[in-house]
Every structure is written in C-alpha cells, then in structure tokens.
Amino acid sequence: MLEIKEKSITVKVDTSKCDTCATKACADACKKFARGVLQIVDGKPSVAHMSADEVLRLGTECLACEIACKFDGNQAIQIDVPIEGLDAYLAKRGLA
Numbered sequence: 001m002l003e004i005k006e007k008s009i010t011v012k013v014d015t016s017k018c019d020t021c022a023t024k025a026c027a028d029a030c031k032k033f034a035r036g037v038l039q040i041v042d043g044k045p046s047v048a049h050m051s052a053d054e055v056l057r058l059g060t061e062c063l064a065c066e067i068a069c070k071f072d073g074n075q076a077i078q079i080d081v082p083i084e085g086l087d088a089y090l091a092k093r094g095l096a
C-alpha cells in the first residue's frame, strides 16, 4: 500500500493491483490535470522521486488519479477527504 499525504487528503494506492494494469492511467492523469507528482516506477505509481515536503507543496488535491484509475485502471486508488463535522451532520439527518 502506498500512502501519499497531501495538504488535506490522503491518497491510498493498493499497489498489488498495479502489476496487471495495462493503462497506468493514474500517472497520465496526474501529468495532464496536475503537476505530475505520480510517476510509474517498476510498474507501480510512486512519489519516491520527491521529498514529502515537495509532495505537500506540489500536490493539487485534484483527485484525477482516483477517477482515472476507477474508469481506466484496476480500481486501486482510494482518496480519504476528511470533512470536519460530516459524521455529526449525517447522524443529525438520520443518514449515518
């Protein structure tokens, strides 16, 4: 599992699904819609070419990698977007 911390989100990549992925769509989407933070190394997405500070500074939190992987990859990416107060709001509305 690769975990990438950005300013307010965490990108989690189940890299065990990446070896059989023919498109590597996540990296293409990152390059096209953001700043190319994700690169493919040995068949899997990686941010090892950057420091954690660079990832924080350059990450745009655009979610493009997740969408690209969902539709053109192997559904390996999940992005956690914590929203303060959401659980209480859903509970109050009976939606939790």
Ligand code: SF4
Residues within 6 Å of the ligand: 013, 015, 017, 018, 021, 022, 023, 024, 025, 026, 027, 043, 044, 045, 068, 069, 072, 073, 074, 075, 076, 077
């Ligand atoms: S698109 Fe998804 S499955 Fe394919 S390499 Fe990227 S993260 Fe892995």
